Amino acid sequence: MKEQLAAALRGIAVKDTNMVAEAAQQIKRLPRTEEGLFDTGCVDKDCFEAARWVYPVYAYYETECNKKECYPDLLKQMELLDRKRKEAASMGASALFLDALIHTIDNVTPQLYEYYIELVGLFKAAVKETIATYYRDGEFTDGSAGGAEAERLIREAITHAGETYVLLAEKYEEYGQR
16 A cells, blocks of 8 residues: 555645545545554554655545545544654654654645644644654754654654744744754
8 A cells, every 4th residue: 555655645746636536545445443543554564654654645635636524534633643642752753743744734725724723733732842852952862773764854844844834934943954
């Protein structure tokens, strides 16, 4: 399924809704966990890594093809994923979550303000918590292996959020890409 999602992400870049629609149908057929989150084990064993592939495609499909009908489900899933991020209490989980969420926000229309602003609020809160927890002496670190990759993802997400006006770029400049 990861290959199909990769193709769908390329389809988003060129506005090919057919490629995205096929992948979105696969996403919608995924089983759900007890709490209602997509069971993304077939995409990646790490639910946060899988989220980077699944949720931007799901959001694009709902925005462009499905009349935004599943926006409430999308918001609920991101809230559940954020809860899992907090439970994981790792910089890697935070990095992957921020990356997934900012690219999901990219594909949600601001015209449905209540959903858009909820996702933006979720992103801002996760960024503030990530900075407070993992930013020390000019870098993001938690002492774990893979910290450099997690730092790169966090910085890219913050920079992208500034470029797309989700965050105030000047306020978060120190935490963005160098």
